[in-house]
Amino acid sequence: MSNGRTKVLIIGGGFGGLFCARSLGGDDVDVTLLDRAACHVFQPLLYQCATGTLSIGQISRSLREELARHRNVTTLLGEAVDLDADARRVTARRPDASTFELDYDVLVVAAGMRQSYFGRDDFAKWAPGMKTLDDALTIRRRLFAAFEIAETLAPGPERDGWLTFAIAGGGPTGVELAGQIREMATRALANEFHSIEPEDARVLLFDGGQCVLDSFAPGLAAKAATILEGLGVEMHMGVHVTDVRREGITVTPKAGGPSEDHAARTVLWTAGVEAVPFARRVADKLGATSDHAGRIAVEADLTVPGHDEIFVIGDLVGRDHLPGVAENAMQGGLHVASCLRRDLKGKPRKPFRYRDLGSAAYISRGHALLQAGPVKLTGVLGWLGWGFIHIAFLTGVQNRVSTVATWLSTIARARRTDRTFMLGSGTSPEQPYTWAACGPVTHPRAVDPA
Incomplete structure (x- = not known):
């Protein structure tokens, strides 16, 4: 850009990336948010989508729609694959495998973790x-x-x-x-x-x-x-x-x-979980220390040592035994936005301080666990507390309302309204029926789903 404003590139549209982008909306910076799915997913409720209680639309929202009112924020679809720290440039890959480059003044790595199979x-x-x-x-x-x-x-x-x-x-x-x-x-x-x-x-x-x-x-x-x-x-x-x-x-x-x-x-x-490939690439290119899962050691302000223009937030932070939970990512995103605003005002950055808001787990109807400091709840009280916390952090009013309505329906009638599943097509490699025999299917009618 030629307007002289600071260019902030955020990798990842999870809790950390989204909260950072929203917080910077309207500030005197130009923000680009790059995500491989182009939507924000409320991961804590993925299991309810998997088991038929909620739809994917209730636990996700288009990043473009979510950030549309922030005119200084641009959202792009792509997966970060490489970093040139000297040129301050990230290479990203489109879904068709072609690549493009993005320049930055400040880089925020909020790419999160992926499932780990411990080498298998x-x-x-x-x-x-x-x-x-x-x-x-x-x-x-x-x-x-x-x-x-x-x-x-x-x-x-x-x-x-x-x-x-x-x-x-x-x-x-x-x-x-x-x-x-x-x-x-x-x-x-x-x-x-x-x-x-x-x-x-x-x-x-x-x-x-x-x-x-x-x-x-x-x-x-x-x-x-x-x-x-x-x-x-x-x-x-x-x-x-x-x-x-x-x-x-x-x-x-x-x-x-x-x-x-x-x-x-x-x-x-x-x-288990492990860092996404781009995070490992960042650590390798910057010579940063990382643990066995790929979490990157950072300074007190969440920047990579020797690179005060590169922040790492969320699950990827390898410091102070910070938990891999949504609250850590949210607070990290807000912290980065605060640091950048202080930069614009010529003020020194403050260290990141994580505030533990507690943990919750839903087991079954009427049974959930909630712990927040000295408060520890189980049973119906834990269940209500769990529901309130999750509704509060869902993106979009419509998602909140529809999710509450669905939960009430499920409680009253034991129904799971989003049980539809697709077996895929024997002729489409993009949606194979997962139990089909390995190898190309030339005669779909002969496929044995067992």
Whole structure:
């Protein structure tokens, strides 16, 4: 740009990037927000989309629409792939694989994390993660199609495999998925099938720790375990998942001992996260220190050492054991905007101070956990607190209203109104039916979905 204003380039439209861009709206800077999906996704509710409670439109909003009133903010679709720190330029890739370049005066890396399979990326074929809208829709397809396929099978091991759901990871996402699958099977689907009893569906939850939700207070974690057991979730603690395949998984005790095979045609992965490739590229190009997951060591003001023009915020921050939660990203985005405004006024930047607003996890109807400082809530009170927090941070008034209405309907009638799933087309490589045999499908009518 030729107007002499500071050019701010934000990589990522998650909580950190969005809050930074919105805060800078109207300031004397030119902001470009680059995101690979062109929409803001409320990740804490992805599991409700996956299990049919909410639609993708209720938990996401177009970044272009969200930022339209800020005339100094431009949104672009693309994925950052390379950095030239000397020229202050980022190379981005379009969906068609062509590239373009973006210059900046200030760079804000808010690209977030992706699912980690701890070096076994081959697991992803059979065990989708829970980080994007695509992931949520993939999981929805697998969950509801599993019941449909089981309905066509005679009683026996094959049917049992389709009615067994394995979840790797006992953190908030894993716990929420486990609880919702059991609630879905026992309430929403209970009277809709003829050959199977959906409430017989087994949900197996595996984790390497000694308890679920180990980031919560011990009392709350114990309460969560009790609620899950009451729902019928089978918990296997202290184990590593060592193999994932078409028919199930293998787990190995951390303390040693023989491995165990579990037949499960639906496996979901929530066990870990790692930095996106661009974040690792940034660390490499800048010579910055990063941990095993790719979090980048930063200064007190969230800038990369030796580069006060490059900020890192959100899950990618490798400092002070900051948690990978939405509040950290939001506060980081607001902090960067504050720093830039102080720069414009010739004032020194202030260090970033994270304020812990608490953590929450929803398990089933009437059961949620909420901890905020000394306040620890469970049961209905935790559930109400959880709902209030999530509604408050959803983008767009329409999304808030429709989400509340959907929740009320679900509570009253046990319905899940967004259960539609697509199997894809045998002739389209963009939407393959995930259980189809590997390789090109030349005769769609001959495809065996099992």
